[in-house]
Amino acid sequence: MRLFAILCFSLAVISCSQADDGPLVYQGESGPGAGRHIVFLAGDHEYRSEEALPAMARVMAKNLGFKCTVLFNVDPETGFIHPGNSNMPHTDVIETADLLVFGLRFQNFPAEQMQPIVDYLERGGPVVGTRTSTHAFKIPANSAFARFDHQYRGEEMKGGFGRQILGETWVSHYGKNHVMSTRLDIVPEQADHPILRGVKNPWVEAGGYWVDPMPGSLVLANAQPLDGMTPDSPPAKDKSPCPGVWVRTYTGKDDQSGRVFTTTYGASEDLRNDGFRRMLINGSMWAMGMEDAITGDLNVDLVGPYHPSTFRFNGFRRGVRPLDLAGWDTPIMAPSKPTK
Numbered sequence: 001m002r003l004f005a006i007l008c009f010s011l012a013v014i015s016c017s018q019a020d021d022g023p024l025v026y027q028g029e030s031g032p033g034a035g036r037h038i039v040f041l042a043g044d045h046e047y048r049s050e051e052a053l054p055a056m057a058r059v060m061a062k063n064l065g066f067k068c069t070v071l072f073n074v075d076p077e078t079g080f081i082h083p084g085n086s087n088m089p090h091t092d093v094i095e096t097a098d099l100l101v102f103g104l105r106f107q108n109f110p111a112e113q114m115q116p117i118v119d120y121l122e123r124g125g126p127v128v129g130t131r132t133s134t135h136a137f138k139i140p141a142n143s144a145f146a147r148f149d150h151q152y153r154g155e156e157m158k159g160g161f162g163r164q165i166l167g168e169t170w171v172s173h174y175g176k177n178h179v180m181s182t183r184l185d186i187v188p189e190q191a192d193h194p195i196l197r198g199v200k201n202p203w204v205e206a207g208g209y210w211v212d213p214m215p216g217s218l219v220l221a222n223a224q225p226l227d228g229m230t231p232d233s234p235p236a237k238d239k240s241p242c243p244g245v246w247v248r249t250y251t252g253k254d255d256q257s258g259r260v261f262t263t264t265y266g267a268s269e270d271l272r273n274d275g276f277r278r279m280l281i282n283g284s285m286w287a288m289g290m291e292d293a294i295t296g297d298l299n300v301d302l303v304g305p306y307h308p309s310t311f312r313f314n315g316f317r318r319g320v321r322p323l324d325l326a327g328w329d330t331p332i333m334a335p336s337k338p339t340k
Helices: 002-019 049-063 091-096 111-122 131-135 160-166 268-272 274-287
Strands: 024-027 037-043 067-072 099-104 127-130 182-186 218-225 242-251 257-263
Touching (some): 024 049, 049 067, 049 268, 127 131, 160 257, 182 242, 268 274
Parallel strands (some): 127 257
Antiparallel strands (some): 024 067
């Protein structure tokens, strides 16, 4: 009987360790980012932020010296990454973050996971928002966090997190995915902005979003939907450019302000483009007030094998735990992992 009890306890410990084996951390050693901590929140249903954000984190850690922690939506029973399930363990690490990078969609975190995000925003921490983060949260009206919902109508935070922090909430698609890619045209008047140093020919494979950023936002690049899936595809005849990359500031609880870099792109396959990737890295550094360290020749090369999945709903790779992506040479993600 005692042996049976010991066996059951051992199995419980193993099960628990599998379900929650700690956050994924990439620890840089040297570079302009040494001593700074970036936390990435990967949790969207379609655009594979669970691939794009760890790839971005590796670049910033290995090449530039940052400490990068990547948090994922995780199945609480298996410990496997399960995008979109509104469970993101270890958000307490945000307390020491110098930058918070959002790759979320329609999340409704439990209070203990949401509160560290709220605390960070109230202190005016720097923010980067990618793709679906304009509609990062979908929260019931009776929740203490309802004001972060993407459709929140109260005047104190109209449009929720997306509108009031990033500068825009969800509006509509503006270019059909997998049929129309997007060229990001740098606004000529902003060509000397630190975020655009070294950025050449940014192009992304995701279709467009229509947006009209909050007054006070500074648009750095306009998104031109293309009639095709190559950088030299012609502009879509019925679609004029609209903002695709911008910066702004927001105000926290006690008039503390934070810098924001927002782009409506950042899907898994978008990270393959050198120009877009550099813009994303530069934007992250600018948000932290590191513009003096941004040079046109920063090393923004991808680190380790990167195998982005073709983004689609429910198209995530199964059977992957966060720590399966640890180290510089593990694949993100292994092509052998099934997507169904």
